[in-house]
Amino acid sequence: MTKKIGIVIVSHVPEVAAGIPRLLEQVAADVSITFAGGTDDNDIGTSAAKISTAFTENKADEIAAFYDLGSSKMNLELAVEMTDKKVHIYDAALIEGAYTAATLLQADVALKDVEEQLAPLKIK
Amino acid sequence: MTKKIGIVIVSHVPEVAAGIPRLLEQVAADVSITFAGGTDDNDIGTSAAKISTAFTENKADEIAAFYDLGSSKMNLELAVEMTDKKVHIYDAALIEGAYTAATLLQADVALKDVEEQLAPLKIK
Amino acid sequence: MAKEEAEMLTVELTKKWMELFYDEIDKNKAYLSELDTPIGDGDHGNNMKRGVTGVKEGLAKLKEPDLKATLQAIAMALISKVGGASGPLYGTAFLEMAKKCNETQKPEELFTVALEGIKKRGGAKEGDKTMVDVWAPIVKTFSDGSFSKEEIKKAVESTKDMEARKGRASYLGERSIGHLDPGAMSSGYLFETFIDAGGTK
Amino acid sequence: MAKEEAEMLTVELTKKWMELFYDEIDKNKAYLSELDTPIGDGDHGNNMKRGVTGVKEGLAKLKEPDLKATLQAIAMALISKVGGASGPLYGTAFLEMAKKCNETQKPEELFTVALEGIKKRGGAKEGDKTMVDVWAPIVKTFSDGSFSKEEIKKAVESTKDMEARKGRASYLGERSIGHLDPGAMSSGYLFETFIDAGGTK
Ligand SMILES: Nc1ncnc2c1ncn2[C@@H]1O[C@H](COP(=O)(O)OP(=O)(O)O)[C@@H](O)[C@H]1O
Ligand SMILES: Nc1ncnc2c1ncn2[C@@H]1O[C@H](COP(=O)(O)OP(=O)(O)O)[C@@H](O)[C@H]1O
Ligand SMILES: [Mg+2]
Ligand SMILES: [Mg+2]
Ligand SMILES: [Mg+2]
Ligand SMILES: [Mg+2]
Numbered sequence: 001m002t003k004k005i006g007i008v009i010v011s012h013v014p015e016v017a018a019g020i021p022r023l024l025e026q027v028a029a030d031v032s033i034t035f036a037g038g039t040d041d042n043d044i045g046t047s048a049a050k051i052s053t054a055f056t057e058n059k060a061d062e063i064a065a066f067y068d069l070g071s072s073k074m075n076l077e078l079a080v081e082m083t084d085k086k087v088h089i090y091d092a093a094l095i096e097g098a099y100t101a102a103t104l105l106q107a108d109v110a111l112k113d114v115e116e117q118l119a120p121l122k123i124k
Numbered sequence: 125m126t127k128k129i130g131i132v133i134v135s136h137v138p139e140v141a142a143g144i145p146r147l148l149e150q151v152a153a154d155v156s157i158t159f160a161g162g163t164d165d166n167d168i169g170t171s172a173a174k175i176s177t178a179f180t181e182n183k184a185d186e187i188a189a190f191y192d193l194g195s196s197k198m199n200l201e202l203a204v205e206m207t208d209k210k211v212h213i214y215d216a217a218l219i220e221g222a223y224t225a226a227t228l229l230q231a232d233v234a235l236k237d238v239e240e241q242l243a244p245l246k247i248k
Numbered sequence: 249m250a251k252e253e254a255e256m257l258t259v260e261l262t263k264k265w266m267e268l269f270y271d272e273i274d275k276n277k278a279y280l281s282e283l284d285t286p287i288g289d290g291d292h293g294n295n296m297k298r299g300v301t302g303v304k305e306g307l308a309k310l311k312e313p314d315l316k317a318t319l320q321a322i323a324m325a326l327i328s329k330v331g332g333a334s335g336p337l338y339g340t341a342f343l344e345m346a347k348k349c350n351e352t353q354k355p356e357e358l359f360t361v362a363l364e365g366i367k368k369r370g371g372a373k374e375g376d377k378t379m380v381d382v383w384a385p386i387v388k389t390f391s392d393g394s395f396s397k398e399e400i401k402k403a404v405e406s407t408k409d410m411e412a413r414k415g416r417a418s419y420l421g422e423r424s425i426g427h428l429d430p431g432a433m434s435s436g437y438l439f440e441t442f443i444d445a446g447g448t449k
Numbered sequence: 450m451a452k453e454e455a456e457m458l459t460v461e462l463t464k465k466w467m468e469l470f471y472d473e474i475d476k477n478k479a480y481l482s483e484l485d486t487p488i489g490d491g492d493h494g495n496n497m498k499r500g501v502t503g504v505k506e507g508l509a510k511l512k513e514p515d516l517k518a519t520l521q522a523i524a525m526a527l528i529s530k531v532g533g534a535s536g537p538l539y540g541t542a543f544l545e546m547a548k549k550c551n552e553t554q555k556p557e558e559l560f561t562v563a564l565e566g567i568k569k570r571g572g573a574k575e576g577d578k579t580m581v582d583v584w585a586p587i588v589k590t591f592s593d594g595s596f597s598k599e600e601i602k603k604a605v606e607s608t609k610d611m612e613a614r615k616g617r618a619s620y621l622g623e624r625s626i627g628h629l630d631p632g633a634m635s636s637g638y639l640f641e642t643f644i645d646a647g648g649t650k
Contacts, residue, residue: 013146016219019139022168023192026289027416044146045496045532048540068147068219070616071534074570078528078537093217093247095140095192103419107286117421121247123217150490151617169295169331172339194415195333198369202327202336227620231487241622
């Protein structure tokens, strides 16, 4: 039942990263959603290692990734270079973009149509 | 030292609402930031009563409010009708918008200039 | 005479109405959440159940309330207990009725201000596939005397072919077509139980 | 002869460099965070301190490493320990140097690929008020032989009048003018300690 494309949430704040999937899971029971929040010491920041783990733990081999601030994007990109999975990084509003993607992926919408709906949410 | 305008964060998820201020406080030590997350039972949802409390607890009399999904805006508006404070609701990306506002309010930027910078982040 | 009375909203009628609405929500809780699953977050039944439970408790606490206090208590319970979008919407509806009820007790006029409140609160128009698509046509039925379970069912059913433009279902765009709107369904129950409670035109 | 040797990056030189860089960061931790306060989140000193501590520990674990392993260990420590934007940026710089160092050990060429890595990773150009505004001019000084503490200070100082277009400071727009960029400052320390360690053109 798990959808082909999963979602990874990256935030500087551990609680935010852990909390967003709770909102998404409500509308996307079959989308694998994993997250990486904070530094390795759970301080405010991001960690390429944690993001790598979120990629690995995700049940899908193709991933739509969302992040909060620009600096998390850099760690996200580093993690992308270290994974075999196919990762799409979206410069969309974190919560609103991930929520949109979750809703549409659950409804088996094709990725290119999801991306079309993410386009107006691109704010970075 | 507290700035004249405070920030209120409203999210469906208690952890997300509690976590975002941690990101903002890093760049806005003197901005009063309060939050309301989840229903009264701490389930996923929002609560006009919790939002009212976040208004009251905020040290500022003028508030910039940010929310995640459309339904939280309705509870936000209900809470606005119940408070004496001056509240501005922004339809901006929650995390990115609130972060921008926090940075600028800390730097004593006038509200109309803050709003100008929030305009491109308007996605709902 | 009985007919005459039923034309006006009274405390008695309102209480009876809320009891029946509670039962209907309770009975259809799973169904409402099921409707909310393909085009929402699957919680509308639970939300409404929490709401009507709050209403029951809120009304039980009132001692000899007048109509205004009754409607206010209902509004407050819905606002504070539902948790989802439908909470502030139904809450606003009853709040507007409470504000108006000293001036008129005609259901038609009270439902009219309630509908205006819902529209203002949520920004939805007719055709957006929300509870407004039940409220708006039903309020109209009062003027031509066609208010009936038939019309209520028709209004609920009409949301099936609509494309959602408000609320969570709107994220699905045209993919929302083919599904009944859960808030339209619960609004259907609200009006049906109003009839069952003795409230007719 | 000593001059000759210093022209090439060696394991010895790199280790010495990192020791001095650690000391410099340690000494200026509060200052770096202070620079990061008006135009950032006030953590650059702490971030860098965590980073250089990680570098120290990472290097201590290596047994008779070659240059590539040394540079890789530095990169990995910075990437995993810093936490802020500067982590992946400095990390990428050393990663690119590690990739290149079997082909050439000339500081000039290694710093060139490092700079390209930083630019690619962060998307910043010269003039955006970031560490790039130290790296870019300093890399150029190698070709005309002007690499010196003088030039490093000048490059760091040049960020003061710039308007930030990347990183957290960019949220402040023109209000970022008048403040030194913290990452430019720490990059200044990196190049100064490279000189102190014996690395010159
Ligand atoms: N903006 C709106 N205007 C009118 N009705 C709305 C609006 N948003 C949602 N609704 C109604 O609310 C119903 C969903 O309620 P519920 O599931 O309780 O809230 P949520 O979507 O927050 O979980 C929808 O089926 C729709 O009828
Ligand atoms: N996109 C970028 N490109 C180049 N350098 C950047 C970029 N973003 C930030 N920096 C550098 O990183 C420094 C801030 O580092 P640090 O405080 O550790 O990270 P953070 O801002 O995430 O807290 C800035 O002063 C700047 O020099
Ligand atoms: Mg719902
Ligand atoms: Mg809900
Ligand atoms: Mg910083
Ligand atoms: Mg930081």
